Each structure stands twice: as structure tokens, then as C-alpha cells.
Amino acid sequence: MRTAEYPRPSRVIAHFSDTHLRDPADPLVRGVVDPRPHLVAALDAAAAHAPEAIVLTGDLSDDGSFASYLELRRIVEPAADRMGAQVIWVNGNHDDREAFSEVLLGGSTREPLHQAHHLGGLRVLCLDTTVPGEDAGEVTAESLAWLADQLAQPAPEGTILAMHHAPLPVVQDLAASWELHGQTTLSAVLAGSDxxxxxxxxxxxxxxxxxxxxxxxxxxxxxxxxxxxxxxxLRGTDGAQAWHLVRVHAHTVTSTVAPLGHHPTVVAERSAEESAAELTRRGIRIEG
Structure with a gap:
């Protein structure tokens, strides 16, 4: 019997982003797409992996309305309860801090919405990179001080940092007008951390x-x-929506893109039980 190179993950996270829900009385983004069915489909797909948490990294609302956040809770929370998953909400540039915090975090504020959560020994820190009224993000001195204070004490299983504005080079030129400012100073705080x-x-x-x-x-x-x-x-399209399946192992964290939609079968489906039986037949076991 051969043991697989990696055991099953210690933590599984469903990573969603940019849901852009609107007031249900006016649900279409840009007058074209209703994002709610995509969110429902992602939740249905994620349930098959029994995630411990669902992390939503910003632009959860498109219009910043209280009604949009109530609609978001109506869709996400029952599905998360069925999965037994903790929901972690992160705000983005389309989100309104006051409405976001009141509906999703339980307290109204206009201050930056930094948060700390724990999944067992794994820490999830949420860094608010938004600048009210702007598409671009910024890492302020105050934000960096909060983050450095949190990271001063390592977590038993390390830390996942969740934020809206991805600290990456832009792929499309116009995106430089809404990139994250202050990435060099953020890098300095992260260096050597957990x-x-x-x-x-x-x-x-x-x-x-x-x-x-x-x-x-x-x-x-x-x-x-x-x-x-x-x-x-640049061209935005109603297609290719996806979420990420994040799996935390002892020595690595993987992220797998999970596109939405059902497509023609090429290789016949096998259940988890059938897959386990086939692995046994081949003399392979996965620990955990």
C-alpha cells in the first residue's frame, strides 16, 4: 500500500469575491446581469467540499444599499448553516462601510473594517484596503499598524490575510487606475510573518x-x-464566473479555480465512495 504524497487538508475554505448584489428592487448590474443565481450556484458547488469557512473578499454589494446586504445574508447564511461553515465578510470599494458593518458585522461605523477571525489554530485577518468614494485601494499607516500588531504574535497554524484589492501587477492597462497603493509598505510588514x-x-x-x-x-x-x-x-462579460477552493495543508496552501456551470460529460462521474474503492484497488491511501 502506497501513501499519497499529501494527507487531506487540515482546513477547507470557499473563497468568493465580487458578488456585486444590488437592491432586489433593481437587481441588474449595469442593466445586464443578476448576480444572485451565480452566488447560489457557487454555494451549491462549494457545499460538496464541506468548507469550514466561506470568505467573501469584497464588492459584496454593487450599490452599497442596506437592502443589498440583507439580500446577501438571505442567500448566504442558510447555505453556510447547512454546511456548518463560518462566514467571513470583507468589504470592497463598492461597499458602503456603514451599511456593510450594520447588516453584516452587527455594528454601524464609518471607520476601517479590520477584523480578526480564527478557524481553530488558523487565523484569518481581514484588512480594509478601501478608500471611500474611490475605486483604487490604499494601505494606510493606521492599517499597517493594526496588521503589525496582530502579526506580532504568530498563530498556531499560521495566518491567512483576506483583503479586497489584490496586491498584484495589473493585467489590463486601465486597471492601473484602481490598483492597490502602498504595496511596498505592506510587503515590509508581511516579510518574516506567519x-x-x-x-x-x-x-x-x-x-x-x-x-x-x-x-x-x-x-x-x-x-x-x-x-x-x-x-x-477592457471588456466585462457575463460569463466565466468562478470561485476558489482553498485547501490548507501543513506546509502549503492551494487554491483551485472552480468555474460555474454544467458542461457535457467527457469522463464518467465517480462518487467519493467509488473513488476510495478504486484507490484501495490500486494500493493507495490518503491519510486524514
Whole structure:
């Protein structure tokens, strides 16, 4: 019997971003797409992996209305309860801090919405990178001080940093007008810390890179996505929506892009039980 190279993950996280829900009385984003069915489909797909947490990295509302956040709770919380998953809300540039905090965090404020959560020994820090009224993000001195204070004491299983504005080079030129400012100073705080991965969004396209040696996992949008066939140009499309399946192992954190939609079968489906039986037949076992 051969043991697989990696055991099953210690933590599983469903990473959603840029849901862009609106007041249900006016649900269409740009008059074209209702993002709610995409969110429901992502929750249904994520349930198959029994995530311990659902992390939503900003632009949860498109219009910043109280009604949009109530609609978000109506859709997400019952599904999370069925999964037994903790919900972690992170705000983005389209979000209104006051409405966001009152409906989703239980207390109204206009101050930056930094948060700290724990999944057992794994810490999830949420860094508010928004600048009210602006599309671009910024890491302020006050934000860096909060983050440095949190990171002064390492967590038993390390830290995941969740934020809206992905600290990555832009792929499409116009995106430079809404990038994250202050990435060099953020890098200095992260260097040598226990941060194992950064979960982000904002650009409406999946992207991966590193900051201070920390892997960055930027999820695409569950509302509309960027058409990379335009090259360095820009075109938002109602298609290719996806979420990320994040799996935390002892020595690595992986992120798998999970596109929405049902497509023609090429290889016949096998259940988890059938897969386990086949692994046994092949003399392979996965620990955990």
C-alpha cells in the first residue's frame, strides 16, 4: 500500500469575491446581469467540499444599499448553516462601510473594517484596503499598524490575510487606475510573518503571484468577468464566473479555480465512495 504524497487538508475554505448584489428592487448590474443565481450556484458547488469557512473578499454589494446586504445574508447564511461553515465578510470599494458593518458585522461605523477571525489554530485577518468614494485601494499607516500588531504574535497554524484589492501587477492597462497603493509598505510588514496566503479579488479575473514571498490568490467575480481576449484593453462579460477552493495543508496552501456551470460529460462521474474503492484497488491511501 502506497501513501499519497499529501494527507487531506487540515482546513477547507470557499473563497468568493465580487458578488456585486444590488437592491432586489433593481437587481441588474449595469442593466445586464443578476448576480444572485451565480452566488447560489457557487454555494451549491462549494457545499460538496464541506468548507469550514466561506470568505467573501469584497464588492459584496454593487450599490452599497442596506437592502443589498440583507439580500446577501438571505442567500448566504442558510447555505453556510447547512454546511456548518463560518462566514467571513470583507468589504470592497463598492461597499458602503456603514451599511456593510450594520447588516453584516452587527455594528454601524464609518471607520476601517479590520477584523480578526480564527478557524481553530488558523487565523484569518481581514484588512480594509478601501478608500471611500474611490475605486483604487490604499494601505494606510493606521492599517499597517493594526496588521503589525496582530502579526506580532504568530498563530498556531499560521495566518491567512483576506483583503479586497489584490496586491498584484495589473493585467489590463486601465486597471492601473484602481490598483492597490502602498504595496511596498505592506510587503515590509508581511516579510518574516506567519502569513501563509493572501486571499483577494477586485480585478474580476483569477490571478496568482507573490508579495514578500507570500502567495497571492485573487479570485474572479461571481457577477461579471474580464475578457482577456481584449489583450491590454477592457471588456466585462457575463460569463466565466468562478470561485476558489482553498485547501490548507501543513506546509502549503492551494487554491483551485472552480468555474460555474454544467458542461457535457467527457469522463464518467465517480462518487467519493467509488473513488476510495478504486484507490484501495490500486494500493493507495490518503491519510486524514
Amino acid at each position: 502569513v501563509r496566503a493572501i486571499l483577494a479579488g477586485h480585478f474580476h479575473q483569477s490571478g496568482f503571484g507573490t508579495l514578500a514571498g507570500v502567495p497571492v490568490h485573487a479570485a474572479t467575480s461571481l457577477c461579471y468577468t474580464q475578457d482577456l481576449a481584449t489583450g491590454r484593453g
